[in-house]
Amino acid sequence: MTSSSGISVSGLTKVFGTTTVLKDISIDIAPGERVVVIGPSGTGKSTLLRCLNFLDRPDSGTIRVGDLRIDAKTASGADILALRRRTSFVFQNYALFANKTARENISQALITVKSLSRSEANARADAILRETGLADKADVYPAALSGGQQQRVGIGRAMALDAELMLFDEPTSALDPEWVGEVLDLMRRVAEERQTMLIVTHEMQFAREIADRIIFMADGHIVEQGPPAQLLDLPQDDRTKAFLRRVG
Numbered sequence: 001m002t003s004s005s006g007i008s009v010s011g012l013t014k015v016f017g018t019t020t021v022l023k024d025i026s027i028d029i030a031p032g033e034r035v036v037v038i039g040p041s042g043t044g045k046s047t048l049l050r051c052l053n054f055l056d057r058p059d060s061g062t063i064r065v066g067d068l069r070i071d072a073k074t075a076s077g078a079d080i081l082a083l084r085r086r087t088s089f090v091f092q093n094y095a096l097f098a099n100k101t102a103r104e105n106i107s108q109a110l111i112t113v114k115s116l117s118r119s120e121a122n123a124r125a126d127a128i129l130r131e132t133g134l135a136d137k138a139d140v141y142p143a144a145l146s147g148g149q150q151q152r153v154g155i156g157r158a159m160a161l162d163a164e165l166m167l168f169d170e171p172t173s174a175l176d177p178e179w180v181g182e183v184l185d186l187m188r189r190v191a192e193e194r195q196t197m198l199i200v201t202h203e204m205q206f207a208r209e210i211a212d213r214i215i216f217m218a219d220g221h222i223v224e225q226g227p228p229a230q231l232l233d234l235p236q237d238d239r240t241k242a243f244l245r246r247v248g
């Protein structure tokens with residue numbers, strides 16, 4: 001993870017049917033900043049992350065990553081591919097290919113997104129598998145891995161892309177409790193490298209430890225934000241207070 005240039009999101013909106021799920025969201029994330037997003041379910045957290053990678057296409061707004069600037073209304077296929085080269089995504093349910101080994105799950109992403117040759121991609125995948133403690137699982141299929149190991153492959157795949165921004169959507173919420181710790185440990189290591197990260201999670205202790213800033217979202221809006229000690233211990237808005245009472 002060499003490059004980190006931050007991201008600037010302005011006026012992002014997303015409508016599903018008759019429901020406006022994201023309402024004019026603006027966020028600036030500095031290079032190397034680790035931002036955690038919390039909020040009630042159904043509030044638009046996943047949609048926000050998916051819009052940042054155009055997994056869902058925003059209806060309006062602009063996204064800037066480094067020297068790339070994309071307008072939701074006019075983005076071309078080439079723009080979207082360029083955005084995906086600069087952002088990587090870790091999914092709640094790992095989203096591994098069941099018919100590919102751990103190595104192939106990582107190398108395929110490098111071939112598709114980064115246009116590496118298969119041998120370059122496999123070499124990079126093996127280095128990542130060593131870094132994530134999974135070297136002995138290179139030839140294993142997801143079904144034979146624990147949930148924690150599958151998610152470490154998912155994070156390894158995102159690390160391999162060497163993206164300027166890593167997006168994590170509740171990466172531990174599908175895991176049995178016994179596997180949560182090893183996944184958070186790997187994310188801590190990524191955070192220590194000053195990788196720019198935007199993380200949706202309900203792991204409040206983890207958020208307090210690694211976040212530079214926590215954003216509380218409700219009903220498609222950013223309600224308030226601040227450093228962990230401010231947002232978690234001195235919340236201002238009643239909705240934030242109620243949410244923290246429920247999860248705390």
Ligand code: ADP
Nearest residue numbers: 016017021039040041042043044045046047048
């Ligand atoms: P969160 O991640 O905060 O739980 P989501 O972003 O998943 O919230 O969902 C926000 C709202 O958008 C919910 O009301 C959800 O039902 C709706 N939604 C999400 N994805 C879609 C979709 N593909 N089609 C229609 N509605 C969707």
Ligand code: MG
Nearest residue numbers: 045046047170
């Ligand atoms: Mg979600």
